[in-house]
Amino acid sequence: MPSGSENGYSVDDGYSIVVDDVSVTYRTSVEGRPTLQNTIRRLGRRERIVREVEALKKVNFRIKRGHVYGVVGANGAGKSTLMRAVTGILPPTEGRIEVKGRVSTLLSLGIGFNKELTGRENVVLGGLAAGLTREEMADKYDEIVEFAELEDFMDMPMRTYSSGMYGRLAFAVAVCMDPDILVIDEALSVGDARFKKKSFERMKQLCDDDRTILLVTHAMGTVKKLCDRAMWLHKGEVVMKDRSKEVVKHYTRFLEVNEDDELTAEEL
Amino acid sequence: MAEQMVQRTDEELPQPAEDASSQASNGKPGLDSDDYTGNYHVYEPFQVGLPPMRPYLRELWRRRQFALQLSKTKLRAKHFDTALGQLWLVITPLLMAFVYFLLITVIRGGSRGADFFAHLVAALFLFHLFSQSVQQGANSIVGGGKLILNTAFPRILLPFSSVVWAFRRFLPTIPIAAVIHLIVGVPVGWAILFVIPIVAVTLLIATGVACFVAALQVYFRDLSNLLPHVLRIWLYTTPILYTADQATERGLGVFLWLNPMAPVIRSLAATVDHQELPNATVFLGGLAWGIGLFVLGVLFFISRERELAVRL
Numbered sequence: 320m321p322s323g324s325e326n327g328y329s330v331d332d333g334y335s336i337v338v339d340d341v342s343v344t345y346r347t348s349v350e351g352r353p354t355l356q357n358t359i360r361r362l363g364r365r366e367r368i369v370r371e372v373e374a375l376k377k378v379n380f381r382i383k384r385g386h387v388y389g390v391v392g393a394n395g396a397g398k399s400t401l402m403r404a405v406t407g408i409l410p411p412t413e414g415r416i417e418v419k420g421r422v423s424t425l426l427s428l429g430i431g432f433n434k435e436l437t438g439r440e441n442v443v444l445g446g447l448a449a450g451l452t453r454e455e456m457a458d459k460y461d462e463i464v465e466f467a468e469l470e471d472f473m474d475m476p477m478r479t480y481s482s483g484m485y486g487r488l489a490f491a492v493a494v495c496m497d498p499d500i501l502v503i504d505e506a507l508s509v510g511d512a513r514f515k516k517k518s519f520e521r522m523k524q525l526c527d528d529d530r531t532i533l534l535v536t537h538a539m540g541t542v543k544k545l546c547d548r549a550m551w552l553h554k555g556e557v558v559m560k561d562r563s564k565e566v567v568k569h570y571t572r573f574l575e576v577n578e579d580d581e582l583t584a585e586e587l
Numbered sequence: 588m589a590e591q592m593v594q595r596t597d598e599e600l601p602q603p604a605e606d607a608s609s610q611a612s613n614g615k616p617g618l619d620s621d622d623y624t625g626n627y628h629v630y631e632p633f634q635v636g637l638p639p640m641r642p643y644l645r646e647l648w649r650r651r652q653f654a655l656q657l658s659k660t661k662l663r664a665k666h667f668d669t670a671l672g673q674l675w676l677v678i679t680p681l682l683m684a685f686v687y688f689l690l691i692t693v694i695r696g697g698s699r700g701a702d703f704f705a706h707l708v709a710a711l712f713l714f715h716l717f718s719q720s721v722q723q724g725a726n727s728i729v730g731g732g733k734l735i736l737n738t739a740f741p742r743i744l745l746p747f748s749s750v751v752w753a754f755r756r757f758l759p760t761i762p763i764a765a766v767i768h769l770i771v772g773v774p775v776g777w778a779i780l781f782v783i784p785i786v787a788v789t790l791l792i793a794t795g796v797a798c799f800v801a802a803l804q805v806y807f808r809d810l811s812n813l814l815p816h817v818l819r820i821w822l823y824t825t826p827i828l829y830t831a832d833q834a835t836e837r838g839l840g841v842f843l844w845l846n847p848m849a850p851v852i853r854s855l856a857a858t859v860d861h862q863e864l865p866n867a868t869v870f871l872g873g874l875a876w877g878i879g880l881f882v883l884g885v886l887f888f889i890s891r892e893r894e895l896a897v898r899l
Binding site: 343345346403404406407408409410411412413414415416417418419422433435436440443444445447448449450452453 | 627628629630631632633646649650652653656657660664733734735736737738739740744893894896897898
């Protein structure tokens, strides 16, 4: 690794996101669910069974303002963790993340949506949690519904939504928040071709307005078309950072050659 | 090996958008720095401890509508598909009071009159405000998984919202208690207004305990099984099903001070049942418990909350 090559950069140099040597470690107990009983038992035996999962290991990158940055990688590569760290949801275990601008997130699980509540309630709650006022939310609400094309469904519980409708609403909320930085996690794979085209155009428009987009996806076509640069993560480590075409080329080759998920330099 | 790869490909390419730097220099980072919104954020490793309190409280205040709206929405969703709908908000506490009244009358051989029923109703409703806050609060973080994993906001809004939720459920029970008192024929005087500070102290205690158990449940998931029983014992050690005098007679007077809810219920009994101002020592004891638990519970929560997402 070019040691510390990224240190010393800050958001003042025209970057929206600067990620410096960031590691994130999840602490999970072996039982899966931490319980009092097991803790007492462990205390009795004077042992501490905490399994540490290193989701990200010393990840470095930075994104210029107005750019679209892609993140690719197999399942469990740490992509979602990276998104959560950049949006301030998970504190890094090591390192430092600097972000400049208002962030809007669209993570793979939806925007904290409670399926028992209606689409309208979820949208309003999501907006209020993100720090908007009731008035600002009322202003944006119609735009969100129109973009998602869900006018007839907003007062139905979200458990009745199809995954496509779910994704459309989530995407509409994220882009309508008027973010400086948009963080999108695998959301483009939902929705039909027409909606996909529409969201493409919306993201392009955001870029033209000098907004920054951090995009996690499995769709290589999207990375090639939208992203300026991309990063390939594997098991929490950065394998490669380059122009998106290069990254996609290597990553696709890796996927074809490598069925058993073992990674060696020769195979690249 | 993987590292070689990086070295080979990581030369920073000439960036087409060089004008970006000129725009970035207007807005000095650091001036508007806070954890949740604003224009500049730095995220660094978590340490147990308090975040900078000024921006934290500002963000908390900014999102007060969220806590209110969440409690309202949850309330509406809860009885959405039952035939009696929101009427359950009134029926449930009434049934509960009736069950306890039956229990006491059967066990003690019918020596209790209508006065006691009136006392029971008021005391149970107030205790219910406390226990519902705590129970709802305990699940607020663990049950708020997706919201927590996808949005950055002061997490303490979730237990706060649980207390608001319980308070909203408590409100419609006030007229019921009032009607029962009128029917039973308990006289009404100005002392009844002292109920307001009593409810306020209850909310302080409830918020403190709710925040505490909300964070604790993330570390010990068993708490959700344990809590209903703890709250039931708590109810029995509070002078609700009996009077404070009876507790003292049996040498259980110490519980009247060890239990934060006991002074509150004693104060309530004085104002509602006897139309007199509560004993100052008793009420101030309750207030001290309230302030203490509120501060401790909230600080415990805030000092842990940035780590909670990692453990969900």
